[in-house]
Structure formats: structure tokens, C-alpha cells
Amino acid sequence: MTLAIEAVTVRYGETTAVDQVTLTVATGEVLALVGPSGCGKSTLLRTIAGLVQPVSGQIVWQGRDITQVPTHQRGIGLMFQDHALFTHRSVADNIAFGLKMAGASTSRQHERTHELLEMVGLAGFGGRSVEGLSGGEAQRVALARALAPEPELLLLDEPLASLDRARRIELNAELARLLHELRQTSVYVTHDQDEAFSVADQVGVMHGGRLLRSGSPAEVWRDPQSELVARFVGHEAIIERDGQRFAVRPDAVALVPPGDRPADGSYAGTVTACAFQGDRYGLLIEVDGQQWRVFSADPSVVGSQVKLTLRPDMLSPLIG
Amino acid sequence: MKTFRSALLAVVPAMFVAVFFVYPVATLLARGLGLDAGRLLEVITGSRFLKIIWFTTWQAALSTLLAGLFALPLTWALANRQFAGRRLARVLVTVPFVLPTVVVAGAFIALMDRFNLDEGAVRLRHTVWAILLAHAFFNVAVFARSVGGFWSQLDRRPEEAARTLGASPWRAFVEVTLPRLRPSLIAAVSVVFLFSFTSFAVILLLGGPRRSSIETEIYRYAVTRSDISTAAALSIVQMVAVVSLVVTNGWLQRRAVGRQGLVADRAVPAQTARQRGVLATTLTGTAVVLGLPLAVLVERSLASGGGYSFANYRALGERVRLLPISAADALVNSLAFAVVAAGIALVIGGMASLAIVHGTRSVSRLLDLGMLLPLGTSAVTLGFGVLISLDRGVLDLRGSWWIVPITQSLLAIPFVVRGVVPVLRAIDPGMREVAATLGASPGRVRREIDLRIGARALATGVGFAFAISLGEFGATSFVGRRSDLLTVPLAIQRLLATPGDLLRGQAMALSVILMVVTALVVFLSDRLHPTSGGML
Numbered sequence: 001m002t003l004a005i006e007a008v009t010v011r012y013g014e015t016t017a018v019d020q021v022t023l024t025v026a027t028g029e030v031l032a033l034v035g036p037s038g039c040g041k042s043t044l045l046r047t048i049a050g051l052v053q054p055v056s057g058q059i060v061w062q063g064r065d066i067t068q069v070p071t072h073q074r075g076i077g078l079m080f081q082d083h084a085l086f087t088h089r090s091v092a093d094n095i096a097f098g099l100k101m102a103g104a105s106t107s108r109q110h111e112r113t114h115e116l117l118e119m120v121g122l123a124g125f126g127g128r129s130v131e132g133l134s135g136g137e138a139q140r141v142a143l144a145r146a147l148a149p150e151p152e153l154l155l156l157d158e159p160l161a162s163l164d165r166a167r168r169i170e171l172n173a174e175l176a177r178l179l180h181e182l183r184q185t186s187v188y189v190t191h192d193q194d195e196a197f198s199v200a201d202q203v204g205v206m207h208g209g210r211l212l213r214s215g216s217p218a219e220v221w222r223d224p225q226s227e228l229v230a231r232f233v234g235h236e237a238i239i240e241r242d243g244q245r246f247a248v249r250p251d252a253v254a255l256v257p258p259g260d261r262p263a264d265g266s267y268a269g270t271v272t273a274c275a276f277q278g279d280r281y282g283l284l285i286e287v288d289g290q291q292w293r294v295f296s297a298d299p300s301v302v303g304s305q306v307k308l309t310l311r312p313d314m315l316s317p318l319i320g
Numbered sequence: 321m322k323t324f325r326s327a328l329l330a331v332v333p334a335m336f337v338a339v340f341f342v343y344p345v346a347t348l349l350a351r352g353l354g355l356d357a358g359r360l361l362e363v364i365t366g367s368r369f370l371k372i373i374w375f376t377t378w379q380a381a382l383s384t385l386l387a388g389l390f391a392l393p394l395t396w397a398l399a400n401r402q403f404a405g406r407r408l409a410r411v412l413v414t415v416p417f418v419l420p421t422v423v424v425a426g427a428f429i430a431l432m433d434r435f436n437l438d439e440g441a442v443r444l445r446h447t448v449w450a451i452l453l454a455h456a457f458f459n460v461a462v463f464a465r466s467v468g469g470f471w472s473q474l475d476r477r478p479e480e481a482a483r484t485l486g487a488s489p490w491r492a493f494v495e496v497t498l499p500r501l502r503p504s505l506i507a508a509v510s511v512v513f514l515f516s517f518t519s520f521a522v523i524l525l526l527g528g529p530r531r532s533s534i535e536t537e538i539y540r541y542a543v544t545r546s547d548i549s550t551a552a553a554l555s556i557v558q559m560v561a562v563v564s565l566v567v568t569n570g571w572l573q574r575r576a577v578g579r580q581g582l583v584a585d586r587a588v589p590a591q592t593a594r595q596r597g598v599l600a601t602t603l604t605g606t607a608v609v610l611g612l613p614l615a616v617l618v619e620r621s622l623a624s625g626g627g628y629s630f631a632n633y634r635a636l637g638e639r640v641r642l643l644p645i646s647a648a649d650a651l652v653n654s655l656a657f658a659v660v661a662a663g664i665a666l667v668i669g670g671m672a673s674l675a676i677v678h679g680t681r682s683v684s685r686l687l688d689l690g691m692l693l694p695l696g697t698s699a700v701t702l703g704f705g706v707l708i709s710l711d712r713g714v715l716d717l718r719g720s721w722w723i724v725p726i727t728q729s730l731l732a733i734p735f736v737v738r739g740v741v742p743v744l745r746a747i748d749p750g751m752r753e754v755a756a757t758l759g760a761s762p763g764r765v766r767r768e769i770d771l772r773i774g775a776r777a778l779a780t781g782v783g784f785a786f787a788i789s790l791g792e793f794g795a796t797s798f799v800g801r802r803s804d805l806l807t808v809p810l811a812i813q814r815l816l817a818t819p820g821d822l823l824r825g826q827a828m829a830l831s832v833i834l835m836v837v838t839a840l841v842v843f844l845s846d847r848l849h850p851t852s853g854g855m856l
Contacts, residue, residue, distance in 0.1 A: 098485030
């Protein structure tokens, strides 16, 4: 185990931003912290970086309590939402900053900067001013700057939030590939569930300062355990059977083909949306005032009446 | 008709500035340059004058450094820490800055009287330290407000990125924060240096008979010795110095790094006991440094005989040997001048603002520059110019009542224009277009849209004009020399300049009155300004 967050609580005045959070991250693993804005995920990240002090709990790094170690001695890389590049320095000077702080020789700084520019696909950009860069380029510089001193732990705070959708998807895939190739232990904060699922080995869903659920993306998706997490991963519909509440996952729902006799306990609904998603159709079906998400091989007419059956073994029981 | 009215908006302010500013300053230049070259060179390169120029420069540099050092802890705290009373602290730190210079000098004299710094173990009287400390006291607000304001908007994440990359707090400050603060630092340093370089009342009153800056020397030659030619030559030196300062500042500003990631407010509350301690020490320390001279001024104004009373205030109604009229009459004079100067600033500044916003490009730029010109000139130069130029024919205003408020209004008009123009420019043009489609003539649009929206900013400017006129000393000491026109600042100067006089208490009382009225007017006017937080 590389990083252990143990019962960390952070307060800003009267408000509790992070409430008794415990999490561990293994070497080479990417942990994604997700949740709506204000849920405490960024504060937790800043606590790991040492930019914020917890009122209780510990941050343990390779068996050593580093809660009191100042930021600059933690050997951490941090990448921000809107880059936070040093606007008064060139691209190369930005990237070399951490090496300079570590007292690396000028030739080593040059060599490593060059290497990183290649790695993030910006070879030849070294002499440019950071002011003229596009959003995607600035993001790559920020990543290179964070990676240059070879941090043992990389922290990413909404690294793609300032980019447009197409750029975000592209860079997200690249980032995921790079982090896994480098076996870079990372904590990745995002409010975007898709982004988190595509990059993370482990996901932690936060709400109101508390960690509601953690596990692999598949585990969290299949078994969200609480209504808030279920809704956050996209399972909007909640049903109750025999006093137990369940989240309705899209893969637990099947459309009854027209003409077939519906089985007992089937549901009737109205198609409210039908979107083509490449290999299948994503349907939204209104059932008892709730929107069910359903995958289907065939399109449906919006407004048509359909019958649905549920696979009980694939429903996600909710606790509490 | 339409174009005639538009033209009038530009022509009247332009004429006003041409007659009462450009012509006097040009006359002064001509008088100085009219000396035969040998005499001019003799004046400028004479060892006595070189010494004065050198003193003016190094005292300004040291004053700036000292102000920056005094301001540093508070600047940091205002930018980085959220605390109860932060807004109040921002307002309070501005108090010394808006005070008339004679009041600041009075406060330091009060301080020296109270703690016997005249000849005790620590001798401050008539030393350069008294000057430097007064300048620093006066200018702490410039650093705290302008650098602190800019700093509080600087995204803290680049520094945090530097910290995660291994920079210690100090290293992150030097490598990342300081370069990003550069534009605001350059601006603040330039302003403080300029104020200290052209400082007049403080040096005249605290420097004693042997300390001379260019300003006080111009005054001595022009008024005491009536040697107009030498004074004019010195004025040229002064103008050249001021213009080069302004130009250098502009050049440095353009070179400074531009765009920065800005946030609404970077300040966070103090988290640990240590952080709270540092904050408390900073605030208390600054409050003592800035509050002490003013508190002592009030205390001295109340001290009479062995105890405290309002005797000094009551005595203000009586005629005293040192003053041609009673202090109370001087107060009446000052208030009347201030009302008229504010009125002139309202009309001229308001017209100029409209013309700048609506005029053609060239008119707009020319007028914009013209209206700001008086800011780049020392008050002494302006007063001296008016004194020696407006002495003929219809313009023979020497010794007239009107010349005092007119001269004072020139120093206030830039503040009106500076406050109003940005507000007018921010008006959505769609509003004017809609008004026009609804049948409003251009003049009507200006009245219904521009003047309505600009009214609060205009009121702020007029309030500032009132306060500037009330405390004006440099120019008034030239143009307000008729004995029955004595103003409060001039009266304070006369009372303070006489050493060890029993009337010291009256000077303190008069200073306190001027301080209270000025501070009230400035802060009430500032509250009117439409931009959040006012102009200050």
C-alpha cells in the first residue's frame, strides 16, 4: 500500500468539508474521487498535497505519517483544472521548474524537459510563451510540468474541466493510457462520472464531505449501495419490492417484444427518448413517474407504450 | 444645433484647461527658458541646486522603500487572509492617505511634542527621518490597497503548483508570486515615489529651515525672495523630472507581464493558532503605527494648561497675532472655496466625460489626455504658473477671489473624469439605441441614460473635488496669498511653522477639524460610487 488516508476530517470554520474519510491507494493505481461540486473531493486532494491541514486523521505515505510534512517536501505532482501555468515563464521553464527546485543540473533539466515535451506530444514547443497556447496544449504542459520531477504520487484536480467535449474525450483517453503505462500512482478528482470510470482502477464517490462508496468502477456501477451513488452513476430509477429498495440498472431491464405475453410482475411504460449510441439504442422510458434507462438493439418510437421485465438477480439493493 | 451642442461639450472643458492650466504652465516654461542659457545652466548645475535635486530624489526613494516595508505585512494580510473586519481594515488604512498633507505634518509635530522627540534621546525634529516617516505613513495605503487588491485576485494555484514541485514557501513567493505582482508593484512604487518627490507641505513643515526639496525651493525663491527667474528655472527641472517619471512608469507597465489567472478572492481564514497569531500581530502592529500619530493629534488638540478641555477649539473664533483673520473665518473661506471648486469640477468634469465617451476618436483621446494633465504636474508648479501668468487684461485674476477655487478645481477634475468615464463606457450601447428608437434625441439620450447612470460616479467625483479643495496646500500657497482669503491649510501651516508658540494647540484643533471633515466627505462620496467597493 502506497497511500493511506485515515479518518481525515477537514473543517473550514464551521463547515465540515471532509468528514472522516478513509481510503487506500496501491502502488501504480489510479484512484478517482468523484462527486458533485462542493462534495469535498478537491479539499481531500489538497489535504493529500499538504495545502490544507486536517483537524483530525492522518495521511500516511509508504508507512510514514506525513500529515505535518510541508507541501514542498512531499514529492507530489499536482495538476489543476485551469492549468495554473506560470504565465511569466516559457513552456520549457514551466516544465523545468520542479527540477530546478530539486537542484537538477541545467543539462539534466534540458534533457528531461525535452523528453516530456515528446511524451505529451508537444516537441518543439519549449521556447514558446504559455500565453499563446490552446486549452489542450496548456493542459499537456501542465501534465508535463507535474510529471517532470518524477513524483511518486500525482494529484489531478479536474484536469480536463476547462476543455471542450471533444478535447476532453481525447485527452482523457490519452491520460488514462499514459498513467497506466507509467504505472503512476495517482489521485484524480472529477465531477464527471464517465471521465472517472475510464481512467480509474478505483473510484471513491463523495457527497457532503463523506465517502459514500469506493471500489472498482464495475463494482460501484453494479452495486452502488446507496441512492445517492446510484443516481450519480446514472441509475435514476429506484423501485421497492417486498420492503427492499433497489436501483434499476439499464442492464437489468429487458423490453418485452411486441406481441409476446408479458410475464407476471412486468412494468408498463412510455418511451420518452430514443438515442442511437453506435452499437445499440439508449431508451428513456417513463414508468410510474420515473425515468428508466434501457439499452435495446432496436429503436422504439417516442410516445409508444412498451412492457418491461426486470432480472431480479441484476437489481442493486440499496442500504438505508 | 446638434453638432453645436456636441462641440460645446468638448470645447468648454478644453478651453478651461487651456486657459487655466496650459497657458500658466507654458508661461512658466517660457520664463524659465527665457533666461539666458548661461544663467539657466548656472541655476541647474550649481552645486547648491544639484544637492537639492539629489536630496529630493533620495528622500523620495527612501520614503517609497519605507512605505513598502511598513505596508508589507498588512498588504499580505489583506490579500491572503479572511477575517472579520477585513473591509473595515481596507477603509481605515486609507484614512492617512486622504488626509490633507498639512494635517499629516501636524500629526507628526504633535507626535514629537507629545513624546519630546525635539531634543530628547531620540531627536526627530528637523531630521530627514521625520520626513521619511510622514511620507511612509501617508503612503502605506497605496501599497496595501493597490498591491493588496491585485494580490487578493491572483489565483493561488500557480504558487501551490510551485509548492508541490518542491519550492519552499519563501521560494514560491520569490519565484512565482513576486513576478506576478510586478505590474501592481511598479504602479504603486511609481505613485508613491511621485508623491514623495513632489511632496511640499510635509517637507516645508517637518524638514526645518535647512532641508530643501525642489518644491520648497521653488516656493522660497518665488514667494520669500521674489526671484521669479530662478524659481521658474527650478520648475523646469521639476517638470522634466515628473514627466520622465510618468513616461518611465508607462514604459515599465507595458513591459510587465500581462494576463494573469484572476479569481474573485484568494483569501482564506487563518487555520492554525500560529496563523491566527501572525494575523493578529500584523493587524495590531499596523493599527498602532497608523493610528498613533492621529490619536496623538487629537490628544494634543484637547490638551491645554495641565489638563484636557475644548479650550483650543473655542479659541479658534478669536483673532490671533499670527493670522490676519480668525481660524473660524479661514474655515468659512475654505468651505466656500470647496463648494465653488466642486461646482466647477462637476460642470467641467461632467462635460469632459460626456465628450470623451461620445466624441470622435481624436477628440476623445485628446480630451482624455488633456484632463489628466494636471495630475502629472506638481501643485506648486501649477500655483506658481497661475500666479505669474494670469496678470494681464481680462485675465488679470491675481488676487481675485475666483482664482483660488479655479486653481483647486484643476487638481480635482482628473478625479471626476477618472471616476465617471469608465462608468459611462460600461453602459450597454443597446440602452442608448433603444432610447433613440423610442424617440429620444442624442441630447435627451445623454440626459436620460448617461447622466442618470453616471450620476453616482459624478457625485463621488464632486465629493472628492470638495475634499481636495479643502485640503489643498501647494497651489493655494501661491494663489491664495491675499490675507483675507486665508484657508484652513494655510492657517495651520502658519501656526505650525512658528516654533514653540503657544498657538500650537490651536493648530492641532484646526487640523483635527480638517481631518474629520475631509475623511467624512471622502468616505461618504466613495460610498456613492457605483462600482463595488468604491473608487478608493
